Every structure is written in structure tokens, then in C-alpha cells.
Amino acid sequence: MIEFIEECRREWKRLGVPDAIANEMAADLTADIEEAEAEGGSAEDVLGNSLFDPRRFAAAWAGARGVSTSSIPVPDGPSAVPARDRPRWYGPIAALALTAAVLLVALVAAAAIVGRHGSAVAAPVRRILEVPGSTRLFAPGTPTPPFRYSVSGASFVVQQAGPFTVLVFALLVVLIIALGLAVLFWSPWFRRGSNRGTR
Amino acid sequence: MHCKLLLDTLRCMATVDGRRSQLLRGVLDLCLLAVMGEGAAYGYEMTKRLRARGLSMVGEGSIYPLLGRLERDGLVETRRQASNGGPPRKYYSLSLEGKRALETGIDEWKAARDAIDGALDLAKVEVMP
Numbered sequence: 271m272i273e274f275i276e277e278c279r280r281e282w283k284r285l286g287v288p289d290a291i292a293n294e295m296a297a298d299l300t301a302d303i304e305e306a307e308a309e310g311g312s313a314e315d316v317l318g319n320s321l322f323d324p325r326r327f328a329a330a331w332a333g334a335r336g337v338s339t340s341s342i343p344v345p346d347g348p349s350a351v352p353a354r355d356r357p358r359w360y361g362p363i364a365a366l367a368l369t370a371a372v373l374l375v376a377l378v379a380a381a382a383i384v385g386r387h388g389s390a391v392a393a394p395v396r397r398i399l400e401v402p403g404s405t406r407l408f409a410p411g412t413p414t415p416p417f418r419y420s421v422s423g424a425s426f427v428v429q430q431a432g433p434f435t436v437l438v439f440a441l442l443v444v445l446i447i448a449l450g451l452a453v454l455f456w457s458p459w460f461r462r463g464s465n466r467g468t469r
Numbered sequence: 470m471h472c473k474l475l476l477d478t479l480r481c482m483a484t485v486d487g488r489r490s491q492l493l494r495g496v497l498d499l500c501l502l503a504v505m506g507e508g509a510a511y512g513y514e515m516t517k518r519l520r521a522r523g524l525s526m527v528g529e530g531s532i533y534p535l536l537g538r539l540e541r542d543g544l545v546e547t548r549r550q551a552s553n554g555g556p557p558r559k560y561y562s563l564s565l566e567g568k569r570a571l572e573t574g575i576d577e578w579k580a581a582r583d584a585i586d587g588a589l590d591l592a593k594v595e596v597m598p
Contacts, residue, residue, distance in 0.1 A: 297556065298511070298533075298558065299512075300556075301513075302511070304555075305513055315516070316512075317531045327531060327534075330534040331531075331537050334535065334536075334537035334538040335537035335538075335540060336537075
């Protein structure tokens with residue numbers, strides 16, 4: 271019970287509820303719960319299902335009374351930033367930034383492969399980057415590939431790996447993560463979660 | 470076979486509970502105003518009054534946020550007063566506006582109830598065992 275009240279107090283503090291009002295609400299709650307327990311009942315008789323979600327309960331109560339000076343609601347869904355607190359331009363700007371990051375990583379990875387790897391796999395990419403009249407990111411010519419792969423049985427073996435290999439793989443990982451975030455951002459699940467806070 | 474029957478029964482109970490819960494939630498403010506009409510009361514006292522009338526909807530959630538809204542809307546007046554041997558409690562009572570809201574709410578409820586009764590009374594349900 272004490273833990274519940276303390277959790278409520280923390281939430282009220284977070285929401286900017288004045289101390290005097292928070293103390294009053296905590297005292298009322300404590301008295302009611304103590305009375306219920308004295309009569310052989312429990313805190314659940316007073317609080318119902320709210321007993322299991324003190325932060326939501328505290329936020330709902332403060333919100334209903336109109337005593338919170340902050341509009342920060344209880345975190346809900348995948349985003350800790352409430353949707354209603356976001357400016358209107360948040361969505362498009364975030365999407366653009368994410369897309370730009372993905373493109374940048376992809377471009378750097380492709381450029382690195384073209385510049386340092388002369389395999390046939392890189393040829394189409396090189397064609398894209400070496401458009402006549404455009405600025406080339408890397409000097410033409412094919413230096414010796416810094417790493418080479420061979421298939422031995424079922425295993426895929428890196429025969430020679432250096433910092434460049436690590437860089438390429440790191441870029442690949444970043445690319446995958448960025449793509450995952452982009453998909454997550456645009457998915458209906460994410461939108462549902464964001465909209466929940468606006469209802 | 471028994472399992473299916475049990476599952477169907479449980480599913481049916483859950484549906485009934487859900488509907489009842491939603492129905493009660495829609496009129497809980499009215500019920501609170503009504504029990505306050507019997508005399509000023511503090512939070513838990515109102516819960517007990519509701520329970521005494523067979524309304525245990527507090528199990529679905531607390532009445533405190535609702536009391537807060539009623540207070541903010543000016544439908545109730547509050548005062549802090551010593552209780553029987555316990556700490557001072559916040560007592561809620563109906564304001565003039567609250568009395569009007571209660572009167573209007575009761576009329577609305579009765580109208581809605583009559584309309585629903587009219588629709589449901591037409592239904593003829595036979596459930597095969």
C-alpha cells in the first residue's frame with residue numbers, strides 16, 4: 271500500500287501537481303485504504319484494477335481534477351514522447367531524417383565497395399556513381415581487394431579481413447537497423463501506439 | 470465436449486461482464502451524484518454505498534478520478550471534516566448545479582432505459598441446450 275502511494279506521489283511530482291494537493295490526495299487515499307483494511311477488505315476494494323497501475327491512476331486523478339501543471343501523460347506505447355506533445359511537423363521531419371540517414375549509409379557503403387572492391391558485384395554500383403559529368407567519389411581503377419571470400423563446404427570463410435571489412439559490416443548493421451526503424455515508424459502498429467496518447 | 474461447453478460458458482460470462490462494465494461506466498457519475506444525494510460522503514464511503522446497492526463497478530477502476538472531474542465541473546462541493554475517530558476526510562456533497570445535473574441525468578437514463586426495453590422486449594430468444 272505504501273509503495274502504491276509513493277508511486278502516486280512520484281507521478282504527481284512528475285506531472286507538476288502542487289505539493290499541498292498531492293499531500294491531500296495521498297492522505298485521502300491512505301485513509302480510505304486503511305479503513306477498507308480495518309474492515310477486513312483490501313486496497314483493491316478501494317482502488318479496483320487501478321491498484322495494479324498506480325502511475326496511470328495518479329495521472330488520471332490529477333488530470334480529472336485539473337491540477338497538473340505539466341501535460342506529460344503516462345508513457346504509453348512504444349514512444350516515450352507523447353504524440354499530443356509533438357509538434358505537427360514531427361512526423362514528416364522524423365521520417366525525412368530517417369530516410370536521409372538510410373540513404374547516406376547506403377551511399378557510403380556502396381561507395382566504399384566501389385572504391386575498394388573490384389569485383390563484378392560492384393560494377394552496377396560503379397556505373398551509377400560514375401555518371402559522366404558528375405563528381406566521382408573515388409578515383410577510377412581497381413585496387414587489390416582487401417578481402418576475398420571462398421565457399422568451403424557449408425561455411426563462408428573470410429580469408430582476409432581488415433578494418434575496411436569491419437567498416438563495411440558496421441555500415442551494413444547500421445543500414446539494417448535504420449531500415450528496421452523506418453519500417454517500424456511507418457507501421458500501423460506504431461501509429462496506433464502514438465495515437466493512443468491523443469485519445 | 471465438456472471443455473467446449475466450459476469455454477463457451479466462460480466466453481459468455483466474459484461478454485456479459487464486459488457489457489455490464491461498460492453500461493455501468495457510462496452512468497457511474499450519475500450513481501455517484503445519486504449516493505451523494507443521500508448525504509455528504511467521502512470516497513470510500515461512496516464506494517460502500519454503491520456496493521450496498523449491488524453496484525460493485527469500482528472493481529473496474531477507482532472512483533477518485535471521477536470525483537475529481539465532478540469537483541472540477543462544479544457539480545460537487547467539498548469540505549474537510551473529521552471522521553469517526555479517524556483522520557480528517559474530504560466530504561463530497563451535491564452543489565446546486567450537481568442537483569440539476571442529477572435530475573437531468575435521471576431523466577436521460579429513464580428515457581434511454583425505456584427505449585432499450587422497448588427494443589429488447591420484442592426479442593424472442595430460444596437457446597437450444
